[in-house]
Amino acid sequence: MNTKPHTRGDAVVMTVALVLLATLYGLFWQSDGHGAEAVVLVEGKRWARLNLFQDQELRVPGPRGESVIRVQDGQVRFVASPCPTQQCVHQGWLSQGGEVAVCLPNRVSVQILASDPRFDTINF
Amino acid sequence: MGSRRSIQTTGDDHLIAAFAALAITVHIAESALPSPFPGVKPGLANVVTLLVMCRYGWRMAAWVSLLRVLLGSVLIGTFLSPAFFMSAAGALASILVLGVIYGTSQYLGGWAVGPLGLGIAAAMAHMSGQFWVAYTLFVPHAGLLTVYPVLMTLAAALGVVSGLLTRGVLARLNSTSTAS
Numbered sequence: 646m647n648t649k650p651h652t653r654g655d656a657v658v659m660t661v662a663l664v665l666l667a668t669l670y671g672l673f674w675q676s677d678g679h680g681a682e683a684v685v686l687v688e689g690k691r692w693a694r695l696n697l698f699q700d701q702e703l704r705v706p707g708p709r710g711e712s713v714i715r716v717q718d719g720q721v722r723f724v725a726s727p728c729p730t731q732q733c734v735h736q737g738w739l740s741q742g743g744e745v746a747v748c749l750p751n752r753v754s755v756q757i758l759a760s761d762p763r764f765d766t767i768n769f
Numbered sequence: 770m771g772s773r774r775s776i777q778t779t780g781d782d783h784l785i786a787a788f789a790a791l792a793i794t795v796h797i798a799e800s801a802l803p804s805p806f807p808g809v810k811p812g813l814a815n816v817v818t819l820l821v822m823c824r825y826g827w828r829m830a831a832w833v834s835l836l837r838v839l840l841g842s843v844l845i846g847t848f849l850s851p852a853f854f855m856s857a858a859g860a861l862a863s864i865l866v867l868g869v870i871y872g873t874s875q876y877l878g879g880w881a882v883g884p885l886g887l888g889i890a891a892a893m894a895h896m897s898g899q900f901w902v903a904y905t906l907f908v909p910h911a912g913l914l915t916v917y918p919v920l921m922t923l924a925a926a927l928g929v930v931s932g933l934l935t936r937g938v939l940a941r942l943n944s945t946s947t948a949s
Contacts, residue, residue, distance in 0.1 A: 653879060655932075658886030662893060662925050669918040 682758045683721045683739070685714060689752075697721060697740075697757070707751035714755055721755055723748065784821075785829055789836040792817035796841040808855065808899055809923050812892055812931045814841075815863070819887050819935040824942070827871040831864045851907050855899035862898025863891040884939060888932020889925055896924035 685693040687707055695701070697719045705712045710727030720740045723733040726748050733748035742759020796814040804810060814837055822830035838860045842848040847856075870890060874881040882890070900920060904913050 651885065652881060652883040654874075654877060654882030655886035657880065658882055658890050662889050662928075665893070666918065666922055666925060669921055673914045673918050 681719070683716070683755055684758055686754045686756075687752060692753075694758075695721060695755075705753050707748070707753045709751040712748055712751050712753040714753075721757070722746065723753075723755070726753075727751055781825075781829060784825065785832045785836070788817055788821050788829070788833045789840070792833055792837040793841045793844065796837050797844060800841075800845050806920065806923065808896070808903070808920060809927070812895070812927050813934070815888070815891055815895070816931050816934050816938065818863075818867075819884055819891065819931065820938055820942075822867060822871065822887070823884060823935065823939055827864075827868050830867065834860050834864050851903075854906065855902045858902040859895035859897075859899035862901075863895040866890050866894035883932075884935040885929065885932035888930075888935055889928035892924045892928025892931060893921055896920055 681697055683695045683697055684691060685695065685703070685705060687705060692705060693703065695703075695714075695716050697716055700717050702716070702724070703714045705714055707727075711725075712723060712727065712733070713725040715722055715724045720738040722738045723736065723746055726733050728748050728750035730750075733746050733751075733753070736746035739746055739755065739757050742757050745754060745756040747754040792814045795817060799810055799813050802811070815834075817837070818830050818834045821833050838853075838857050839848075842850075842853040842856065847853045867887060867890070870882050870887060900917055904917075
């Protein structure tokens with residue numbers, strides 16, 4: 646083994662290490678904008694990804710009909726649903742990372758995305 | 770009476786035992802140091818592994834490293850605890866990476882990696898190994914990934930320290946062995 650002070654191999658290892666570190670910070674330290682985005686799932690599959698600062702109203706087709714989801718001022722909610730209990734609508738506005746509203750009959754859900762969600766799980 | 774058979778040991782075995790004992794001593798002394806971050810240690814015991822690898826080859830270094838983790842944990846009392854599995858995974862990862870570097874170094878010529886590079890590679894591999902165990906087995910929460918780059922940065926810095934220490938000790942060992 647080479648025991649001279651700095652070998653070219655050492656320089657290579659250091660360069661690789663620096664690139665690796667930069668990549669890791671890039672991967673795991675992107676600003677998540679604390680609930681700047683939400684994801685809409687229909688029947689367990691991603692249907693749309695929403696920017697919460699772009700106001701809009703979506704008509705999401707589910708097995709029972711259209712669920713209407715509104716995005717406004719960094720929040721999102723169900724405003725109408727073809728389901729009997731309307732629990733998804735009563736869930737109200739969501740704004741915190743990890744918050745979720747689900748319409749089981751129509752199999753539509755919306756969840757705020759965050760790399761550091763405020764809630765790990767939510768029980769009802 | 771010939772009924773008791775003794776185990777045949779080689780000179781290599783004795784060297785492994787002696788270096789493992791040294792590594793375990795450092796390992797235990799180090800475990801008494803308080804750490805600002807869980808999972809972050811100076812890695813001084815790894816200096817012994819690096820030294821053995823630079824002087825006697827990878828196979829002996831692997832023995833010393835694995836014996837240290839196993840017996841060190843028995844002596845500290847963390848055997849089969851989460852800390853032990855993290856430590857073992859770290860040691861395995863670091864030994865594997867060192868093995869790859871050692872195995873390829875004969876083809877690299879002037880590009881062979883010295884103690885400094887070995888220290889950095891070993892420390893970062895160790896951290897990755899123990900972080901992987903912590904993340905998959907103990908705390909599978911995405912929030913944990915946020916600290917991974919920080920831990921890797923600390924690992925790289927401490928790898929530089931252990932690499933430089935290894936280089937210093939090697940230089941002294943080589944100068945005394947040529948002087949005498």
